[in-house]
Amino acid sequence: MxxxxxxxxxxxxxxxxxxxxxxxxxxxxxxxxxxxxxxxxxxxxxxxxxxxxASAPVGSVPSAVMLHAKLRRGMRLTQVLRLTGSLGRRLATEPETFEWADASGAAIRAELEGGRLARWDLQRSGEEAVSPPSGPSPA
Incomplete structure:
Protein backbone atom coordinates (compact mmCIF):
# COMPACT_ATOMS: atom_id res chain seq x y z
CA MET A 1 0.00 0.00 0.00
CA ALA A 54 -12.03 8.95 -23.93
CA SER A 55 -13.95 11.38 -26.16
CA ALA A 56 -10.75 12.46 -27.98
CA PRO A 57 -8.72 10.41 -30.48
CA VAL A 58 -6.37 7.98 -28.71
CA GLY A 59 -2.78 9.17 -28.46
CA SER A 60 -3.22 12.66 -29.86
CA VAL A 61 -2.42 16.06 -28.35
CA PRO A 62 -2.60 19.56 -29.83
CA SER A 63 1.10 20.21 -29.15
CA ALA A 64 3.62 17.67 -27.86
CA VAL A 65 6.14 20.45 -27.13
CA MET A 66 3.69 22.30 -24.88
CA LEU A 67 2.81 19.04 -23.13
CA HIS A 68 6.52 18.35 -22.60
CA ALA A 69 6.89 21.75 -20.91
CA LYS A 70 3.95 21.10 -18.54
CA LEU A 71 4.87 17.59 -17.38
CA ARG A 72 6.42 17.19 -13.94
CA ARG A 73 7.89 14.15 -12.24
CA GLY A 74 5.45 12.57 -9.78
CA MET A 75 2.25 13.65 -11.56
CA ARG A 76 -0.60 11.17 -11.27
CA LEU A 77 -2.08 9.57 -14.37
CA THR A 78 -5.30 11.57 -14.00
CA GLN A 79 -3.27 14.80 -13.98
CA VAL A 80 -1.46 13.75 -17.16
CA LEU A 81 -4.76 12.82 -18.83
CA ARG A 82 -6.20 16.20 -17.90
CA LEU A 83 -3.22 17.89 -19.62
CA THR A 84 -3.34 15.73 -22.74
CA GLY A 85 -7.10 15.62 -23.15
CA SER A 86 -6.89 12.09 -24.56
CA LEU A 87 -5.94 8.57 -23.58
CA GLY A 88 -2.38 7.64 -24.47
CA ARG A 89 -1.40 4.88 -26.85
CA ARG A 90 -0.01 2.08 -24.67
CA LEU A 91 3.45 0.95 -25.75
CA ALA A 92 4.47 -1.33 -22.88
CA THR A 93 3.11 -2.69 -19.63
CA GLU A 94 6.37 -2.96 -17.64
CA PRO A 95 7.08 -0.14 -17.05
CA GLU A 96 3.76 1.38 -18.04
CA THR A 97 4.60 3.41 -21.13
CA PHE A 98 2.21 5.64 -23.06
CA GLU A 99 2.68 7.84 -26.10
CA TRP A 100 0.90 10.97 -27.34
CA ALA A 101 1.67 12.57 -30.71
CA ASP A 102 0.67 15.80 -32.42
CA ALA A 103 -0.01 16.60 -36.07
CA SER A 104 3.60 17.65 -36.75
CA GLY A 105 4.94 14.21 -35.84
CA ALA A 106 6.38 15.15 -32.45
CA ALA A 107 5.57 12.65 -29.71
CA ILE A 108 5.80 12.33 -25.95
CA ARG A 109 6.64 8.96 -24.41
CA ALA A 110 5.78 8.79 -20.73
CA GLU A 111 6.70 6.05 -18.26
CA LEU A 112 4.64 5.59 -15.11
CA GLU A 113 5.74 3.83 -11.96
CA GLY A 114 3.08 3.21 -9.32
CA GLY A 115 0.59 5.37 -11.19
CA ARG A 116 2.91 8.39 -11.16
CA LEU A 117 4.97 9.91 -13.94
CA ALA A 118 8.58 8.78 -13.60
CA ARG A 119 10.21 9.58 -16.96
CA TRP A 120 9.20 11.14 -20.25
CA ASP A 121 10.88 12.33 -23.39
CA LEU A 122 9.97 14.41 -26.42
CA GLN A 123 10.67 12.86 -29.81
CA ARG A 124 10.45 15.23 -32.73
CA SER A 125 10.22 13.84 -36.24
CA GLY A 126 13.76 13.21 -37.50
CA GLU A 127 15.50 14.24 -34.25
CA GLU A 128 16.83 12.56 -31.12
CA ALA A 129 14.74 12.33 -27.96
CA VAL A 130 14.74 15.31 -25.61
CA SER A 131 14.61 14.31 -21.94
CA PRO A 132 13.22 16.49 -19.16
CA PRO A 133 15.63 18.59 -17.10
CA SER A 134 17.04 16.65 -14.20
CA GLY A 135 16.45 18.10 -10.79
CA PRO A 136 15.04 17.25 -7.41
CA SER A 137 11.76 15.39 -7.55
CA PRO A 138 8.82 16.90 -5.65
CA ALA A 139 8.07 15.45 -2.25
Whole structure:
Protein backbone atom coordinates (compact mmCIF):
# COMPACT_ATOMS: atom_id res chain seq x y z
CA MET A 1 0.00 0.00 0.00
CA UNK A 2 1.48 3.36 -0.96
CA UNK A 3 1.93 6.31 1.36
CA UNK A 4 -1.07 8.32 0.09
CA UNK A 5 -3.46 5.39 0.48
CA UNK A 6 -2.15 4.69 3.98
CA UNK A 7 -2.57 8.34 4.96
CA UNK A 8 -6.15 8.32 3.65
CA UNK A 9 -7.07 5.28 5.72
CA UNK A 10 -5.42 6.73 8.84
CA UNK A 11 -7.27 10.05 8.43
CA UNK A 12 -10.57 8.24 7.89
CA UNK A 13 -10.08 6.12 11.00
CA UNK A 14 -9.06 9.21 12.99
CA UNK A 15 -12.23 11.03 11.85
CA UNK A 16 -14.37 8.12 13.02
CA UNK A 17 -12.50 7.92 16.36
CA UNK A 18 -12.80 11.67 16.99
CA UNK A 19 -16.48 11.53 16.05
CA UNK A 20 -17.06 8.74 18.54
CA UNK A 21 -15.18 10.50 21.35
CA UNK A 22 -16.95 13.82 20.74
CA UNK A 23 -20.52 12.78 19.95
CA UNK A 24 -20.82 9.02 20.39
CA UNK A 25 -22.62 7.01 17.72
CA UNK A 26 -23.88 10.21 16.03
CA UNK A 27 -20.27 11.29 15.55
CA UNK A 28 -19.41 7.92 14.00
CA UNK A 29 -22.28 8.31 11.54
CA UNK A 30 -21.21 11.87 10.70
CA UNK A 31 -17.56 10.89 10.20
CA UNK A 32 -18.52 7.87 8.07
CA UNK A 33 -20.79 10.05 5.96
CA UNK A 34 -17.98 12.57 5.42
CA UNK A 35 -15.48 9.84 4.46
CA UNK A 36 -17.93 8.29 1.97
CA UNK A 37 -18.70 11.75 0.52
CA UNK A 38 -14.97 12.42 0.04
CA UNK A 39 -14.53 9.04 -1.69
CA UNK A 40 -17.46 9.80 -4.02
CA UNK A 41 -15.93 13.17 -4.91
CA UNK A 42 -12.62 11.52 -5.80
CA UNK A 43 -14.36 8.83 -7.85
CA UNK A 44 -16.45 11.44 -9.66
CA UNK A 45 -13.35 13.46 -10.56
CA UNK A 46 -11.57 10.38 -11.91
CA UNK A 47 -14.60 9.35 -13.99
CA UNK A 48 -14.92 12.88 -15.42
CA UNK A 49 -11.24 12.93 -16.46
CA UNK A 50 -11.53 9.49 -18.06
CA UNK A 51 -14.76 10.41 -19.86
CA UNK A 52 -13.24 13.60 -21.27
CA UNK A 53 -10.06 11.78 -22.33
CA ALA A 54 -12.03 8.95 -23.93
CA SER A 55 -13.95 11.38 -26.16
CA ALA A 56 -10.75 12.46 -27.98
CA PRO A 57 -8.72 10.41 -30.48
CA VAL A 58 -6.37 7.98 -28.71
CA GLY A 59 -2.78 9.17 -28.46
CA SER A 60 -3.22 12.66 -29.86
CA VAL A 61 -2.42 16.06 -28.35
CA PRO A 62 -2.60 19.56 -29.83
CA SER A 63 1.10 20.21 -29.15
CA ALA A 64 3.62 17.67 -27.86
CA VAL A 65 6.14 20.45 -27.13
CA MET A 66 3.69 22.30 -24.88
CA LEU A 67 2.81 19.04 -23.13
CA HIS A 68 6.52 18.35 -22.60
CA ALA A 69 6.89 21.75 -20.91
CA LYS A 70 3.95 21.10 -18.54
CA LEU A 71 4.87 17.59 -17.38
CA ARG A 72 6.42 17.19 -13.94
CA ARG A 73 7.89 14.15 -12.24
CA GLY A 74 5.45 12.57 -9.78
CA MET A 75 2.25 13.65 -11.56
CA ARG A 76 -0.60 11.17 -11.27
CA LEU A 77 -2.08 9.57 -14.37
CA THR A 78 -5.30 11.57 -14.00
CA GLN A 79 -3.27 14.80 -13.98
CA VAL A 80 -1.46 13.75 -17.16
CA LEU A 81 -4.76 12.82 -18.83
CA ARG A 82 -6.20 16.20 -17.90
CA LEU A 83 -3.22 17.89 -19.62
CA THR A 84 -3.34 15.73 -22.74
CA GLY A 85 -7.10 15.62 -23.15
CA SER A 86 -6.89 12.09 -24.56
CA LEU A 87 -5.94 8.57 -23.58
CA GLY A 88 -2.38 7.64 -24.47
CA ARG A 89 -1.40 4.88 -26.85
CA ARG A 90 -0.01 2.08 -24.67
CA LEU A 91 3.45 0.95 -25.75
CA ALA A 92 4.47 -1.33 -22.88
CA THR A 93 3.11 -2.69 -19.63
CA GLU A 94 6.37 -2.96 -17.64
CA PRO A 95 7.08 -0.14 -17.05
CA GLU A 96 3.76 1.38 -18.04
CA THR A 97 4.60 3.41 -21.13
CA PHE A 98 2.21 5.64 -23.06
CA GLU A 99 2.68 7.84 -26.10
CA TRP A 100 0.90 10.97 -27.34
CA ALA A 101 1.67 12.57 -30.71
CA ASP A 102 0.67 15.80 -32.42
CA ALA A 103 -0.01 16.60 -36.07
CA SER A 104 3.60 17.65 -36.75
CA GLY A 105 4.94 14.21 -35.84
CA ALA A 106 6.38 15.15 -32.45
CA ALA A 107 5.57 12.65 -29.71
CA ILE A 108 5.80 12.33 -25.95
CA ARG A 109 6.64 8.96 -24.41
CA ALA A 110 5.78 8.79 -20.73
CA GLU A 111 6.70 6.05 -18.26
CA LEU A 112 4.64 5.59 -15.11
CA GLU A 113 5.74 3.83 -11.96
CA GLY A 114 3.08 3.21 -9.32
CA GLY A 115 0.59 5.37 -11.19
CA ARG A 116 2.91 8.39 -11.16
CA LEU A 117 4.97 9.91 -13.94
CA ALA A 118 8.58 8.78 -13.60
CA ARG A 119 10.21 9.58 -16.96
CA TRP A 120 9.20 11.14 -20.25
CA ASP A 121 10.88 12.33 -23.39
CA LEU A 122 9.97 14.41 -26.42
CA GLN A 123 10.67 12.86 -29.81
CA ARG A 124 10.45 15.23 -32.73
CA SER A 125 10.22 13.84 -36.24
CA GLY A 126 13.76 13.21 -37.50
CA GLU A 127 15.50 14.24 -34.25
CA GLU A 128 16.83 12.56 -31.12
CA ALA A 129 14.74 12.33 -27.96
CA VAL A 130 14.74 15.31 -25.61
CA SER A 131 14.61 14.31 -21.94
CA PRO A 132 13.22 16.49 -19.16
CA PRO A 133 15.63 18.59 -17.10
CA SER A 134 17.04 16.65 -14.20
CA GLY A 135 16.45 18.10 -10.79
CA PRO A 136 15.04 17.25 -7.41
CA SER A 137 11.76 15.39 -7.55
CA PRO A 138 8.82 16.90 -5.65
CA ALA A 139 8.07 15.45 -2.25
Missing amino acids: NRDAMLSWVLGAAAVAVGYVQWGWRGVILATTLVVFWMLLQFSRAVRVMRDA
